[in-house]
Amino acid sequence: MFIDKITIKIKGGDGGNGCASFRREKYVPKGGPNGGDGGKGGDIVIEAVTGEQSLIGLYYKRHYSGERGKHGQGNDKHGRSGKNVILKVPAGTVVKDIEKEHEVVCDLDTPGKRFVAAHGGKGGKGNKHFVSSINRTPKHCEEGRPGEEKHLEMELKTIADIGLVGYPNAGKSTLLGSLSAAAPKAAPYPFTTLQPTVGIVEFQDFFRISIADIPGLIEGAHNNVGLGHKFLKHIERTKVLLYVIDMSGLDGRNPFDDYISLKNELEQYQAGLSDRPSLIAANKIDLVQSSENLKDFSERLKDNIEIIKISAIDSTNLNMLLNRLRKKLESVL
Ligand SMILES: Nc1nc2c(ncn2[C@@H]2O[C@H](COP(=O)(O)OP(=O)(O)OP(=O)(O)O)[C@@H](O)[C@H]2O)c(=O)[nH]1
Ligand SMILES: [Mg+2]
The missing domain is CATH 2.70.210.12 (GTP1/OBG domain)
Structure with missing residues (x-):
């Protein structure tokens, strides 16, 4: 419990x-x-x-x-x-x-x-x-x-360097599991994660970052849809946000809409939260549908935010992601 x-x-x-x-x-x-x-x-x-x-x-x-x-x-x-x-x-x-x-x-x-x-x-x-x-x-x-x-x-109110924000099934827990020694449950159905988990990643020079995985958010979370807002307090005190977006669109949603509504949910929860230093992990890049969606996503994106394409399950580009996260984090420390 x-x-x-x-x-x-x-x-x-x-x-x-x-x-x-x-x-x-x-x-x-x-x-x-x-x-x-x-x-x-x-x-x-x-x-x-x-x-x-x-x-x-x-x-x-x-x-x-x-x-x-x-x-x-x-x-x-x-x-x-x-x-x-x-x-x-x-x-x-x-x-x-x-x-x-x-x-x-x-x-x-x-x-x-x-x-x-x-x-x-x-x-x-x-x-x-x-x-x-x-x-x-x-x-x-x-x-x-x-x-x-x-x-x-x-x-x-969990304290971690990085907060993972994403829709259910986007692959947040898979990512945390691949990056750190934490073993959060990951499964092909929404709302697998029911409680926040913090994992620690240690770099070769012993620099450490902590990453908090929280339950998935969906549109309307601020009206208590899905698991609601109550877990957002666990990313309130993170320094950098990592949006984990399922680029495959296989759950029937458009990845760019996902990003916009996630930002909106954060803002509804606490004004200014969506302005926090952030990166986007374009996940599930191993699936064929993802490349096309990513192209569309990049074209529509107006924010000045870096996208890193990854596959959490195949560990593709995870080192690059970690280095970018670290740089972002060091810029705010
Ligand atoms: N093909 C592919 N599948 C992935 C990838 N990352 C995660 N998955 C799959 O997507 C499903 C959901 O992954 P989770 O890690 O449980 O997703 P989550 O974002 O933690 O979901 P909630 O806890 O429900 O919010 C699982 O079946 C994973 O195996 C990826 O990079 N590629
Ligand atoms: Mg999860």
């Missing part, structure tokens, strides 16, 4: 209570107060990690509490602090506070980034802190403070 949006409730651990006690020892009259402080409650920490591509890890359990701080004890013994709880989420998760009108609290956009989402409460002070010139035997001590409580929404 792929989960890219969930809400959770979290609470930092309560602080432990301070202690009121007095030193009682043989031959030490009026030993004075010696109540220890309570320990601090555990924090709830949210951390971005690699290797996760979904929020499924938080799907079944939605409430988290930090451990309570231990109470202070006599003999100046401080209570131990409560343990922190660390929630691991995929890099790219945006955390919002539901009670503050969905204000963004943290964008965990890089692996390793972490933040304290709910602080544990402070421990209460023991009675020895309340000694004064007029009160040498304070019986007062503090209670621990309660931990912070938050109601959070977490939304995963």
Whole structure:
């Protein structure tokens, strides 16, 4: 199951209570107060990690509490602090506070980034802190403070260098499979891909690019036709778009119309998205129908955008495609 949006409730651990006690020892009259402080409650920490591509890890359990701080004890013994709880989420998760009108609290956009989402409460002070010139035997001590409580929404917006955009069956997953070690499912029917997948390509000089494959888009996606718009958030944060166009037209559509309506869908989703640096992969060039269609496509294309003809299945021109993608990416880094 792929989960890219969930809400959770979290609470930092309560602080432990301070202690009121007095030193009682043989031959030490009026030993004075010696109540220890309570320990601090555990924090709830949210951390971005690699290797996760979904929020499924938080799907079944939605409430988290930090451990309570231990109470202070006599003999100046401080209570131990409560343990922190660390929630691991995929890099790219945006955390919002539901009670503050969905204000963004943290964008965990890089692996390793972490933040304290709910602080544990402070421990209460023991009675020895309340000694004064007029009160040498304070019986007062503090209670621990309660931990912070938050109601959070977490939304995963994949972060990748390149986003693949295309109609169902255009060959996006086949392409990602041929380019990278990722093994996304590819099959001759539309909507094979139901969740985004990120693959990594490493060049000989160890330069790496990440490529996100998302479910196919069709005209009207912004009105929730097909799988709708909801996956477009996973290309929103890519730097370069690669339109993957099926040049064979065997699915009964004209490749140029496909390109125009894809651009239109992107624009409907977010104004300006279709202006992002882009390339076109004219796919399925191994099929006979493709050459004629590509000619027609190139003639009608008015945008200043480079077309690279490829066959994802035969790996034709994929090195050239990768080099062009890299150049494009380096021009925006
Ligand atoms: N002849 C030919 N077939 C291809 C090529 N690339 C992909 N295909 C075939 O096209 C079909 C669809 O490929 P997918 O990679 O699943 O397409 P997709 O764009 O990921 O489709 P969705 O996930 O449904 O959006 C599969 O049967 C592939 O084998 C190609 O270069 N040439
Ligand atoms: Mg696919």
